[in-house]
Amino acid sequence: MLLTEEKRIEISGVSLQYDCMPVLENIDLTVYNRxxxxxxxxxxxxxxxxxxIILGxxxxxxxxxxxxxxxxxxxxLNMGYLPQKNAIDSRFPLTVSEVIFSGLMGEKRFLKPFTSEQQERVEEALTLVGLEKLxxxxxxxxxxxxxxxxxxARALVSRPEILLLDEPSSYVDQEFEGRMYELFCEINEKTTIILxxxxxSRVEKVANRIIHINRSMREVIL
Incomplete structure (x- = not known):
């Protein structure tokens, strides 16, 4: 049973309107540790x-x-975020490792190089997603x-307390999709995940809770 002191995020009465049109209506949700x-x-x-809204x-x-x-x-809280749509212009002269390093900019000292520990975390993230050769x-x-x-990998490199994933299987091939969900389960041993x-059919095999949102919210009983 999840205890009150284990809660990480509490959403109370959250609503949002665009141009007087309701997008979310009175959402109440508590997210717990792990x-x-x-x-x-x-x-x-x-x-x-x-x-x-959770991300601010x-x-x-x-x-x-x-x-x-x-x-x-x-x-x-320290949160990692994988958006549904990639906002990075592929024409921008960045390498794979540089994009992942950008996930550590919030903790990098101004005008100082990344530490050896931070470099190790980038290598770890590359290995987790199978891109160490790229x-x-x-x-x-x-x-x-x-x-x-x-x-x-950029979302994971800061070792976030909360990992938020928006349609993470978009664009990935079936082989890596299976590995990706295995990875999420491994990460979930220490990290709270909102996906x-x-x-x-895919998420009900890995999630401990499912909610359905169509402006308002209801919880799906597993």
Whole structure:
């Protein structure tokens, strides 16, 4: 049984409107330590919007999002995010490892090189996603699936407390998709995961909780 002091995120009465049109309506949700929470629902139902509110990228029209660590409210948590759509221009002169290093910019000292420990974490992330041989490849020469794996590594490299994944299997091939979900289960031993997917048959095999969002929310009993 999940205890109150194990909660990590508390979403209370969150609603959002665009141009007077409701996108989310009165969402109440508590996310617990080492939850593997899957969010499903139709396109346009508000799944990605809820992730963006949790990340602080969108302010809700009403309601609030609170974060907790060790039973105490804190101003923020270390969160890794894999977006549904890649916003990085493939023409930009970046290598695979440079994109992954960008996931550590929040903890890098100004004008100082990355530490050896941070470099080791990048190598670890490359290995987790199977791209260690492509570390110096320009991102413009990657396939869509390879780029998705790079972005996953960037989300993992900071060793986040909360990992948010928006349709993570987009573009990846079937072989890596299976490995990816195995990886999520391994990560979940230490990390809380919130995963958005329209593939209920896939996520119900790995998630401990599933919620369905179509503006409002209901929990799916496993």
């Amino acid at each position: 939850d593997f929470l899957a969010i499903t629902g139709p396109n346009g139902g508000g799944k990605t919007t809820l992730l963006r 990228l969108l302010p809700p029209s009403s309601g609030k999002v609170l974060f907790y660590r060790d039973g105490l409210e804190v101003p923020y 570390r110096e490849r320009p991102i413009g020469k990657l396939s869509g699936g390879q780029m998705q794996r790079v972005l996953l 958005v997917s329209h593939e209920l």
